[in-house]
Amino acid sequence: MDDNALQKVADRVAIEEVLTRYCRGIDRCDPDELARAFAHDAQIDYGNGPKPVGETIEGLMAGLGAMRLTQHNIGNVMCEVEGNEARAETYCVALHILPGGGEEPDTELVVGGRYLDRLVKRDGDWRIANRIYIMDWNRQQAATMQDRGGLFDTLGRRGARAPADPSYAWWAGES
Numbered sequence: 078m079d080d081n082a083l084q085k086v087a088d089r090v091a092i093e094e095v096l097t098r099y100c101r102g103i104d105r106c107d108p109d110e111l112a113r114a115f116a117h118d119a120q121i122d123y124g125n126g127p128k129p130v131g132e133t134i135e136g137l138m139a140g141l142g143a144m145r146l147t148q149h150n151i152g153n154v155m156c157e158v159e160g161n162e163a164r165a166e167t168y169c170v171a172l173h174i175l176p177g178g179g180e181e182p183d184t185e186l187v188v189g190g191r192y193l194d195r196l197v198k199r200d201g202d203w204r205i206a207n208r209i210y211i212m213d214w215n216r217q218q219a220a221t222m223q224d225r226g227g228l229f230d231t232l233g234r235r236g237a238r239a240p241a242d243p244s245y246a247w248w249a250g251e252s
Contacts, residue, residue: 088158091203092196096167099205100149106142107239108134116197116204123210145174145183146236151192161198166191174220183220189213 095114102111111134115121119130128136141147152168168191175184195207223229234243246252 085158088163088198088203089156092156092158092163092165093154095196095203095205096151096154096165096192096194100151100169101244103137103141103149104147104236105239105242105244106138108138110239111137114205115208116199116206119204119206119208121205121208124212127207141173142238143176145176146172147174148172148236163194163196163198163203165194165196167194174222177220183222184217185220185222186215186217188215 098110099114101107102109102114112130115130115134117130120127121130121133122128123133149169149171152170154165154167156163156165168189170187170189173186173188175186177183190210190212193209193211194205196203197206198204224235236242239245243252
């Protein structure tokens, strides 16, 4: 394998890490982690027109922070790298638990879609420069998630928003 082919593989691995970092930032409601996935001048369009990255992150933190939890899972990634630019189409399935009100149960919203990203490599680091989100399907129903009773009572660690999530201590080498 020549050096050019090896560089493309290394770039693809770095791009997939950026895509994964986005999911972690979203699910932990960590604006700093989320910002690390984007170029400082990125434009993001989730379907209501392109917006600057700072405005988008602020809106995401407000909206997702009001939810009980989210979990974004990325799957198929088709990526083409040309020098310091790349294009990627990434499939995503995201679970959102919206809190119920009073006697109303929580709502489970599952959304399937794709991210169309243009990425740039600046100072050796890949970042998303432009993102377009395409929703392919969704499902909404009363939540059936349980986290108490039976086996669930023996599971002592629960996912949380930043910095309370156990992964923050783990990444810091504290556990």
